[in-house]
Amino acid sequence: MKHQLPKWVDYGLIPLLNLITAFLVAGLVVLLVGENPLEAAYLLVRGAFGYGGGIGYTMFYATNFIFTGLSVAVAIHCGLFNIGSEGQAYVGGIGVAAACLALDHYVPWYVTFPLAVVGAAAFGAAWALIPAWLQAKRGSHVVITTIMFNFIASALMIYLLVEVFKPAGSMAPETRTFETGGQLPKLDWLFELFGTSLGGAPFNISFLLALAACWAVWLLIWRTRLGYEIRTTGTNPTAAVYAGIPQVRTIVIAMLISGALAGMMGLNPIMGDQYRLQESFPAGAGFVGIAVSLMGRNHPVGIIFAAILFGMLWQGGAELAFDMPNISRDMIVVIQGLVILFAGALEHMYRPALSGFFAGRQRQPAGAAAPASGEAG
């Protein structure tokens, strides 16, 4: 286990092998329901990237997953497993809806948008505050408290949607539809730049915000003092305390940032697509964030690629379900689970074998310079 692997193996080969395994098992599942896995894969990729609208939807979903993936990643850098991104995104929706409902009649979208961003971040962070504080101060396991807060969030949101936000006379638990002041512009110019069209896809400028968030997270984690404190607390809490890093403050701030990023996910579906706050709008994006962060190795660049991969699964999976009657949309959930299993829980499965392989290879040419291989352990 202790053999150092070359970097490209650690960051390239192992994730790739894990991903391939996950997709092979997914292929077996497709065989099990009596369809052709290769054809399914073809339909999936074609549905996700074959035409402008497909790409638009893929990128729309990817935008959600970038936010939630970043949310999970920031917490992981602090050694915290935030399973609550789903609930934080859900509650963050209140901030978006409040800004839109208050302003959409009076001002254009670019006035509403910054306020909605602040609202989403504030509500998302607020929902992470209690688990954060309990973890930092009282040692209550953040995994358990955030799971509980996901359920509390869904009860709270249904209550609020039915009792507070629902317009009189309406049956559906959702807010009224926003006017143009609460609607984000689509990124069709970006698609026209590449000579294709967005079709009806809701790909909107919150994608640009997501990219900005990636850059901001990279800056925060690797280029600021706070980021250093977060990483130190995450890798070795005891050493962090001895180094004078305030543990309670660092944990709480990391979780607040994590919650704020999750909350901002709400901008994309609420202001960019549906133009209203709906029941369970995150639709599992918070949990996908776990897979995205794992696959992206908690790095913003990796997260962008992983988010696009999952965006492809969501969009392509929907089209696949349309083309192959035996495969329902739930295939995506299975693939998601398999990716989390093989890229996350079983990520070290191939490591012993690969260590043996590379240790053997390194020793042969280094036979003359023996001491070089000894320092690796």
Next chain:
Amino acid sequence: MMDFLGLLQILDSTVRLSTPLLLAALAGLYSERSGVFDIGLEGKMLGGAFAAAAAAVVFGNPWIALLFALLASLGLAIIHAFASITVKGNQIVSGVAINFVAAGLTVLLGQSWFGRGGRTPQIGQEARFNPVELPGADTLSGIPFLGPIYRDLISGHNIIVYFAFLMVPVTWWVIFRTRFGLRLRAVGENPAAVDTAGISVVWARYRAVMICGLLCGFAGAYLSIGLSAGFVQNMTAGKGFIALAALIFAKWRPLNAMWACLLFGFLDAVAIRLQGVPLPVIGAVPVQFIQALPYILTVVLLAGFIGKAVPPKAGGVPYTKER
């Protein structure tokens, strides 16, 4: 507020609703006491529920259906054990993965086999676990007070309900009074010491996680061929997480777990009845609040305001043998 028979009815549904929670909580107890966190109780229950319903449709026999539920849930448990014990992966991540795989696979297979949008066909009486009349339930019902309690509350449940409540003292005995239980607790608190004594940490944890899988299988079968007559998409609906909450609420003790599950089952039973009914002093309570109460209570407990919940010391940490 309500009469005696109405109260009996609520308590009766309390018992019905807390049974799956109890089985899953006891399942989690074995796993977590041995140092393997399990947030995949939900997924294992769901897998068990689907396997039971599918097998009941095909074979028409509840016992064969139960066997399939146990196998399905055990299979998922072994994946969890392999990931978290053998490969030393993250136990939380593994649990999340199992929940996803179970949630997706049950509907996908259900749709492909039965073509009813993930549901199984309605399961007939002969393939389900039906209420068991305890001896003398009718003759003794004439006795005031105790008679109706015996007839309505204690008698008339299906066999899995009795099994679940029997598992409470059994689990207590296994965990606290047997050599196996001592070792199981020891690998959850201090695996290095157990290893030094020449006992396999890996095997002890594997057995604990496998017992966990079996009990989740019972819980799943209860849901799909006991409480209802068939599988529907996501029929566990968070029960695995309520069970996890109950387990923490019970501070990882079997008897406490029973009370916690009965409390959460009771909340579930009254939630629907209390909708819109004004209560004395506090007025009408939103039904969503009562539904969220198990989670809120667990957070309050975790915060250390009502006693302190201390998990097994080595929980969540894969054991690496020193060389």
